[in-house]
Amino acid sequence: MNKILKLGVFLAVVSAIAGGALAFANEMTAPVIAANNEKTEKAALLQMYPDASESDFEEVEFKSESTTIQKVYKYNDLFIFNMKVSGYKDGTTFLVSINSNDKVIDNFLAMSNGDTKGLGSKVLEDDFKNSLLQKSSEEELDTISGATVSSQPVVDAINEASTYVDELK
Numbered sequence: 001m002n003k004i005l006k007l008g009v010f011l012a013v014v015s016a017i018a019g020g021a022l023a024f025a026n027e028m029t030a031p032v033i034a035a036n037n038e039k040t041e042k043a044a045l046l047q048m049y050p051d052a053s054e055s056d057f058e059e060v061e062f063k064s065e066s067t068t069i070q071k072v073y074k075y076n077d078l079f080i081f082n083m084k085v086s087g088y089k090d091g092t093t094f095l096v097s098i099n100s101n102d103k104v105i106d107n108f109l110a111m112s113n114g115d116t117k118g119l120g121s122k123v124l125e126d127d128f129k130n131s132l133l134q135k136s137s138e139e140e141l142d143t144i145s146g147a148t149v150s151s152q153p154v155v156d157a158i159n160e161a162s163t164y165v166d167e168l169k
Contacts, residue, residue, distance in 0.1 A: 079164075092123050
């Protein structure tokens, strides 16, 4: 019985030390990770609109219960939504810009996709992007045949973002 108690205390001490070390590492790396994510996001915004500067993108305060909309930026007459959706596996992170006047999709940039290579990753390709551009974000948008589990959440998220455009004006 004494041996079990010693092993239990030893395990508790080792677990506490490991937990403390992980918490310390998280505290030290969280600001660096956040800064890198912001830098990546700004680079993606500039990739969408190369003639702009970082200061042209104004972050809009957005309060919603939406789980897909991560951030919203305003650039001229456009609202740019940073969105993350689940798909077949890991889902897709993308930016979509919607004109605030007529709700037409001005630009689309898929930043990451963790779904099946070949099918689900087609949301990263220009063909999918081109199928969205200059269409109303309120209408039914085309999905990718054979990859609807990956592309349908993207289309649904764009439609969802469209419902917030009037509210953000």
